[in-house]
Amino acid sequence: MQYLDFEQPIADLEKKIDELNELSVGDDVLKPEIERLRKKADQLRESIFSNLTRWQRVQLARHPERPYTLDYIELMCDDFIELYGDRYHADDKAMVGGLATIDGQSVMVIGHQKGRDTKSRQYRNFGMANPEGYRKAHRLMEMAEKFNLPVLTLLDTPGAYPGLEAEERGQAEAIARNLKLMAVLEVPIITVVIGEGASGGAIGIGMGNDVYMMENTWYSVIAPESCSSILWKTWEYKEQAASALKLTAKDLLELKIIDGIIPEPLGGAHRDHRASADAVKKQILKSLKKLAKMKPDKLVDHRIDKYSSMGVWETAGKTS
Template identity: 55%
Template sequence: MAATDFEWERPLIELEERIRELESFTDQRGIDLSEEITRLKRRADQLREEIFANLTPWQRVLLARHPGRPTTLEYIASIFDEFVELHGDRTFRDDPAMVGGIARLNGRPVTVIGPQKGRDTKENIRRNFGLPHPEGYRKAIRLMEQAERFGRPIITLIDVVGAYPGIEAEQRGQGLVIAEAIMTMSQLRVPIISVVTGEGGSGGALAIGVADRVWMLENAWYSVISPEMCAQILWKDSKRAPEAASLLRLTARDLMELGIIDGIVPEPMGGAHRDKEATARNVKEVLVRELQVLEGMDPDALLEARYQRYRRIGAFAEGQSQELASRREDGEEGQVPEEAGLGGQAVTGVGSPPAPSE
């Protein structure tokens, strides 16, 4: 078992090793073990299915953080025909934790932007583990505004633990620049597609994630807070992150159910790192399809639909729930029933992405 394999994959990996052994045995000694091999392969398929169809939210978080998971630049190399990386925020410096530039998607020029994690320790140090500083977000804003000037659609690939929580980052307005990035994206008159490829860490992810279409990879996560920090706040114990991961509802399927994302990009069995090219092909297919729809839209309609996409997100009760009110008067104050339905005039709006309105 390699260091980058997960504990829960162990039975499968051991079985795969056994199959390889038998196969090489067959080749070398000329003994026919095909019956046994077929049987074991069937068992392996079954096991694979069992393991990966029922991943816990925490297991998905770990897959999203797998060191071999494709990075933004790897996706860019696989998906686009050309790519010219552009640098700098024109104010302070170039942030290596955020990359961006002009690329061609099936011949069509687009602007691509995303945080970049390092492949090894050395690169990770240079890229600050993919945690952008304010200048990274300023570069993103600059490239987006540049794209708008030339009518280029914008694609953001999101894989970021969060905006960097450092002293200089605070000095240079980390919070302010995130707000500006969010506001800028809500106003751009070109199509925007975001794909959460790995980690979607809170404001640092949303700052490049306000889009007409948002997709997530099957094992990506996207949350208001990391499971570790959530566990720290709830139980003063970051080791209980696996429990927090379940509470936060941060998986692609959760966000689909909550009406936050438009679709889930399938990953190869075992995770994106098992077959990077296949993963990139799946992402590309979504980008091409969605772009085709969005490019047909009038910019005013596009902007209005984007506004409504976020306008309707939220869960609340509007107007009093009579049923609940009367129950409370019966002396149940402070006891909120586990499954109280919303009575009468109560309205709860959880955004579901609008259909393309053309």
């Protein structure tokens, strides 16, 4: 288990518990002390995780052991057939998608995919999709509409790939076309932020009828480090930037950007992949049941009204 810096007190206690377990093989003498330390570790974990800062939640969203899109698909879906390619240029490994069933309900699943080691991270481009990734998502969403299948999108990206070649192939245009399509898609769209939700890279597959965030995730127009580098010309103020951006699930629920928060196991989703997937699956099934009652035109109206009502503005009066 990899621990974050603010989890160090918990790591120290769990290390001590492991040491005592090794010493007490076949012997119950140390059992009371082990139980005492376990209770202390649980209490400490509950105390720490009930008072997380926004930056600490950003760190949890990036934890290398968190479940990624393909992990959720494996744990939630009865079967999955991955579909490849955008039919224009290539197949983007940072964006995965395909046909799946969840408790017998057929859906089109699309999501960002990161890697766990150096080789797989390079293969998946660290979860940063190129234009072909968004065009693949566009193709799959059109297919979903053709066969009247709900669309499920799982967001987990530090942003769309900002490389020169991505810009040359129309990165902004590809994301814009997806937004245009999702605004009028005549099937339900359910979106869940399972990790990082950064900028256009996330919203490029994230315009849903129902939008949910997992408890320890973030969703913002810009990453804290990038915000810090723009405002303070250094990454050193990333914690202050995270606080100012109000990018956590709790913040976005209060701002009425999302529809709800999906709880994670104590300590983060990486602590229990199965429990995390079960929580996401439960919410997806609930949303599917609700949205299935809406006619296609009402789904479109619901989505347009939802995004049109976001934000606060004032109408200026006539000046004298």
